[in-house]
Amino acid sequence: MSDNRLIVALDFPDMDKVQRLVAELGDAVGHYKVGMELFYAVGGEAVRCLRAAGKEVFLDLKLHDIPNTVSQSAKVLSMMGATMINVHASGGLAMMKGAATAAVETAATSGRPRPKLVAVTVLTSMDEAEWSRLNCALPIRTQAVRLAEMAKEAGLDGVVASPQEAAAIREACGPEFLIVTPGVRPAGSAVNDQSRVATPAGALRAGASHLVVGRPITAAPDPRAAALAILREMEAV
Protein backbone atom coordinates (compact mmCIF):
# COMPACT_ATOMS: atom_id res chain seq x y z
CA MET A 1 0.00 0.00 0.00
CA SER A 2 1.37 3.44 -0.98
CA ASP A 3 -0.10 6.88 -1.70
CA ASN A 4 2.09 9.85 -2.60
CA ARG A 5 -0.46 12.23 -1.09
CA LEU A 6 1.21 11.24 2.20
CA ILE A 7 4.44 13.21 2.70
CA VAL A 8 6.65 12.10 5.59
CA ALA A 9 8.66 14.93 7.22
CA LEU A 10 12.32 13.99 7.75
CA ASP A 11 13.11 16.33 10.64
CA PHE A 12 16.56 14.99 11.57
CA PRO A 13 20.04 16.49 11.28
CA ASP A 14 21.80 13.49 9.72
CA MET A 15 21.55 11.21 6.70
CA ASP A 16 22.18 7.96 8.59
CA LYS A 17 18.89 8.29 10.42
CA VAL A 18 17.15 9.36 7.19
CA GLN A 19 18.46 6.35 5.30
CA ARG A 20 17.46 3.94 8.07
CA LEU A 21 13.93 5.37 8.21
CA VAL A 22 13.47 5.44 4.42
CA ALA A 23 14.62 1.80 4.25
CA GLU A 24 12.24 0.84 7.05
CA LEU A 25 9.25 2.59 5.44
CA GLY A 26 10.17 0.99 2.10
CA ASP A 27 7.60 1.10 -0.66
CA ALA A 28 4.86 2.26 1.74
CA VAL A 29 6.12 5.85 1.45
CA GLY A 30 7.01 7.50 -1.86
CA HIS A 31 7.03 11.16 -0.85
CA TYR A 32 9.28 12.87 1.73
CA LYS A 33 9.74 16.38 3.07
CA VAL A 34 13.22 17.82 3.58
CA GLY A 35 12.97 20.76 5.97
CA MET A 36 15.38 23.26 7.44
CA GLU A 37 16.94 20.94 10.02
CA LEU A 38 18.04 18.31 7.50
CA PHE A 39 18.89 20.78 4.73
CA TYR A 40 21.01 23.00 7.00
CA ALA A 41 22.87 19.89 8.17
CA VAL A 42 23.53 18.12 4.87
CA GLY A 43 22.37 20.45 2.07
CA GLY A 44 21.31 19.17 -1.33
CA GLU A 45 22.62 15.66 -0.57
CA ALA A 46 19.31 14.91 1.13
CA VAL A 47 17.35 15.73 -2.02
CA ARG A 48 19.76 13.84 -4.28
CA CYS A 49 19.66 10.65 -2.15
CA LEU A 50 15.87 10.61 -1.96
CA ARG A 51 15.46 11.27 -5.69
CA ALA A 52 18.00 8.55 -6.47
CA ALA A 53 15.83 6.20 -4.39
CA GLY A 54 12.85 7.13 -6.60
CA LYS A 55 11.08 9.29 -4.03
CA GLU A 56 9.24 12.59 -4.54
CA VAL A 57 10.76 15.39 -2.46
CA PHE A 58 9.09 18.47 -0.99
CA LEU A 59 11.95 20.85 -0.15
CA ASP A 60 10.37 22.89 2.65
CA LEU A 61 12.67 25.89 3.14
CA LYS A 62 9.87 28.51 3.31
CA LEU A 63 11.65 31.31 1.43
CA HIS A 64 10.72 34.72 2.87
CA ASP A 65 12.76 37.77 1.82
CA ILE A 66 12.70 40.63 -0.66
CA PRO A 67 11.52 39.62 -4.17
CA ASN A 68 14.99 39.63 -5.77
CA THR A 69 16.52 37.42 -3.07
CA VAL A 70 13.61 34.98 -3.20
CA SER A 71 13.54 34.73 -6.99
CA GLN A 72 17.32 34.13 -7.19
CA SER A 73 17.06 31.52 -4.43
CA ALA A 74 14.08 29.88 -6.13
CA LYS A 75 16.25 29.49 -9.25
CA VAL A 76 18.88 27.64 -7.23
CA LEU A 77 16.31 25.42 -5.50
CA SER A 78 14.60 24.66 -8.83
CA MET A 79 17.85 23.04 -10.00
CA MET A 80 18.11 20.68 -7.02
CA GLY A 81 15.70 18.06 -8.25
CA ALA A 82 12.98 18.54 -5.64
CA THR A 83 9.44 17.99 -6.89
CA MET A 84 7.97 20.73 -4.67
CA ILE A 85 9.44 23.90 -3.12
CA ASN A 86 7.85 26.70 -1.10
CA VAL A 87 7.83 30.33 -0.01
CA HIS A 88 5.95 32.25 2.69
CA ALA A 89 2.81 33.88 1.24
CA SER A 90 3.20 36.75 3.71
CA GLY A 91 6.25 37.83 1.68
CA GLY A 92 3.68 39.39 -0.65
CA LEU A 93 2.44 39.21 -4.22
CA ALA A 94 5.60 40.54 -5.91
CA MET A 95 7.76 38.08 -3.98
CA MET A 96 5.53 35.13 -4.91
CA LYS A 97 5.36 36.22 -8.56
CA GLY A 98 9.15 36.46 -8.62
CA ALA A 99 9.48 32.92 -7.30
CA ALA A 100 6.93 31.58 -9.80
CA THR A 101 8.68 33.27 -12.73
CA ALA A 102 12.07 32.00 -11.54
CA ALA A 103 10.82 28.42 -11.33
CA VAL A 104 9.29 28.56 -14.84
CA GLU A 105 12.34 30.22 -16.41
CA THR A 106 14.78 27.85 -14.74
CA ALA A 107 12.85 24.83 -15.99
CA ALA A 108 12.75 26.27 -19.51
CA THR A 109 16.48 27.04 -19.68
CA SER A 110 17.70 23.91 -17.87
CA GLY A 111 15.31 21.40 -19.41
CA ARG A 112 14.67 20.02 -15.90
CA PRO A 113 11.09 19.52 -14.71
CA ARG A 114 9.65 22.52 -12.85
CA PRO A 115 9.03 21.81 -9.16
CA LYS A 116 5.54 22.61 -7.88
CA LEU A 117 5.60 25.90 -5.99
CA VAL A 118 3.42 26.37 -2.92
CA ALA A 119 3.12 29.14 -0.32
CA VAL A 120 2.83 28.80 3.45
CA THR A 121 -0.27 30.66 4.67
CA VAL A 122 -0.39 30.71 8.50
CA LEU A 123 1.83 28.24 10.37
CA THR A 124 -0.14 25.35 11.86
CA SER A 125 1.52 25.92 15.25
CA MET A 126 -0.19 29.31 15.59
CA ASP A 127 -3.36 29.58 17.68
CA GLU A 128 -5.76 32.53 17.83
CA ALA A 129 -4.21 33.84 21.09
CA GLU A 130 -0.69 33.95 19.65
CA TRP A 131 -2.11 35.37 16.41
CA SER A 132 -3.73 38.27 18.34
CA ARG A 133 -0.43 38.95 20.11
CA LEU A 134 1.00 39.69 16.65
CA ASN A 135 -1.70 42.37 16.37
CA CYS A 136 -3.44 40.51 13.58
CA ALA A 137 -7.08 41.57 13.71
CA LEU A 138 -8.66 39.11 11.24
CA PRO A 139 -9.34 35.50 12.26
CA ILE A 140 -6.63 33.05 11.13
CA ARG A 141 -9.01 31.39 8.65
CA THR A 142 -9.82 34.69 6.90
CA GLN A 143 -6.12 35.47 6.57
CA ALA A 144 -5.25 31.97 5.35
CA VAL A 145 -7.88 32.20 2.60
CA ARG A 146 -6.68 35.68 1.60
CA LEU A 147 -3.07 34.47 1.36
CA ALA A 148 -4.19 31.44 -0.66
CA GLU A 149 -6.03 33.71 -3.11
CA MET A 150 -2.88 35.82 -3.45
CA ALA A 151 -0.77 32.71 -4.06
CA LYS A 152 -3.17 31.68 -6.81
CA GLU A 153 -3.06 35.17 -8.34
CA ALA A 154 0.76 35.03 -8.29
CA GLY A 155 0.65 31.82 -10.36
CA LEU A 156 1.62 29.36 -7.64
CA ASP A 157 0.39 25.77 -7.66
CA GLY A 158 -1.04 25.85 -4.16
CA VAL A 159 -0.50 26.47 -0.48
CA VAL A 160 0.61 24.93 2.79
CA ALA A 161 -2.21 25.38 5.30
CA SER A 162 -3.84 23.84 8.32
CA PRO A 163 -6.46 21.18 7.55
CA GLN A 164 -8.78 23.41 9.57
CA GLU A 165 -8.67 25.98 6.74
CA ALA A 166 -8.61 23.48 3.86
CA ALA A 167 -12.34 23.54 3.13
CA ALA A 168 -12.48 27.35 2.93
CA ILE A 169 -9.35 27.45 0.73
CA ARG A 170 -10.69 24.69 -1.53
CA GLU A 171 -13.93 26.67 -1.99
CA ALA A 172 -12.04 29.91 -2.73
CA CYS A 173 -9.29 28.48 -4.97
CA GLY A 174 -10.93 25.60 -6.84
CA PRO A 175 -10.37 21.88 -7.36
CA GLU A 176 -6.91 21.95 -8.99
CA PHE A 177 -5.19 24.06 -6.33
CA LEU A 178 -2.77 22.09 -4.13
CA ILE A 179 -3.51 22.25 -0.39
CA VAL A 180 -0.63 20.66 1.49
CA THR A 181 -1.56 20.20 5.14
CA PRO A 182 0.81 19.69 8.06
CA GLY A 183 -0.83 19.59 11.48
CA VAL A 184 -2.12 16.06 10.79
CA ARG A 185 -2.60 13.87 13.84
CA PRO A 186 -4.15 10.40 13.93
CA ALA A 187 -6.79 10.17 16.68
CA GLY A 188 -5.17 9.79 20.08
CA SER A 189 -1.65 10.79 19.02
CA ALA A 190 0.34 13.63 20.64
CA VAL A 191 -0.34 17.09 19.23
CA ASN A 192 3.21 18.30 20.13
CA ASP A 193 3.73 21.97 19.18
CA GLN A 194 0.94 22.00 16.58
CA SER A 195 -2.29 23.92 17.22
CA ARG A 196 -4.68 23.71 14.28
CA VAL A 197 -4.79 19.96 13.68
CA ALA A 198 -7.05 17.31 12.14
CA THR A 199 -6.94 13.57 11.59
CA PRO A 200 -5.75 12.20 8.23
CA ALA A 201 -9.34 11.42 7.19
CA GLY A 202 -10.53 14.83 8.43
CA ALA A 203 -7.85 16.62 6.42
CA LEU A 204 -8.73 14.76 3.20
CA ARG A 205 -12.46 15.29 3.70
CA ALA A 206 -11.79 19.02 4.16
CA GLY A 207 -10.10 19.12 0.76
CA ALA A 208 -6.39 18.60 1.41
CA SER A 209 -4.44 17.36 -1.62
CA HIS A 210 -1.43 16.22 0.46
CA LEU A 211 -0.86 15.40 4.13
CA VAL A 212 2.48 16.17 5.80
CA VAL A 213 3.12 13.88 8.75
CA GLY A 214 6.30 13.90 10.81
CA ARG A 215 6.48 12.76 14.42
CA PRO A 216 3.34 10.56 14.44
CA ILE A 217 5.34 8.34 12.05
CA THR A 218 9.00 9.12 12.68
CA ALA A 219 8.75 9.01 16.49
CA ALA A 220 6.43 5.99 16.57
CA PRO A 221 7.79 2.73 18.06
CA ASP A 222 7.04 1.09 14.68
CA PRO A 223 7.17 3.82 11.97
CA ARG A 224 6.10 1.48 9.15
CA ALA A 225 3.03 0.33 11.09
CA ALA A 226 2.18 3.97 11.88
CA ALA A 227 2.49 4.94 8.20
CA LEU A 228 0.38 1.98 7.08
CA ALA A 229 -2.35 2.86 9.59
CA ILE A 230 -2.47 6.40 8.16
CA LEU A 231 -2.56 5.05 4.60
CA ARG A 232 -5.47 2.76 5.52
CA GLU A 233 -7.32 5.71 7.03
CA MET A 234 -6.69 7.73 3.83
CA GLU A 235 -7.85 4.87 1.63
CA ALA A 236 -11.16 4.67 3.49
CA VAL A 237 -12.08 8.34 2.72
Ligand SMILES: O=c1ccn([C@@H]2O[C@H](COP(=O)(O)O)[C@@H](O)[C@H]2O)c(=O)[nH]1
Ligand atom coordinates in the same frame (compact mmCIF):
# COMPACT_ATOMS: atom_id res chain seq x y z
O1 LIG B 1 2.50 25.50 8.83
C1 LIG B 1 3.36 24.61 8.83
C2 LIG B 1 4.33 24.52 7.84
C3 LIG B 1 5.23 23.50 7.88
N1 LIG B 1 5.21 22.57 8.87
C4 LIG B 1 6.21 21.47 8.83
O2 LIG B 1 5.53 20.21 8.76
C5 LIG B 1 6.14 19.25 9.59
C6 LIG B 1 5.16 18.75 10.60
O3 LIG B 1 5.78 17.80 11.43
P1 LIG B 1 5.00 17.07 12.62
O4 LIG B 1 6.08 16.31 13.31
O5 LIG B 1 3.96 16.17 11.98
O6 LIG B 1 4.39 18.10 13.50
C7 LIG B 1 7.38 19.91 10.19
O7 LIG B 1 8.49 19.56 9.39
C8 LIG B 1 7.11 21.40 10.06
O8 LIG B 1 8.29 22.14 9.82
C9 LIG B 1 4.26 22.66 9.85
O9 LIG B 1 4.20 21.84 10.78
N2 LIG B 1 3.36 23.68 9.79
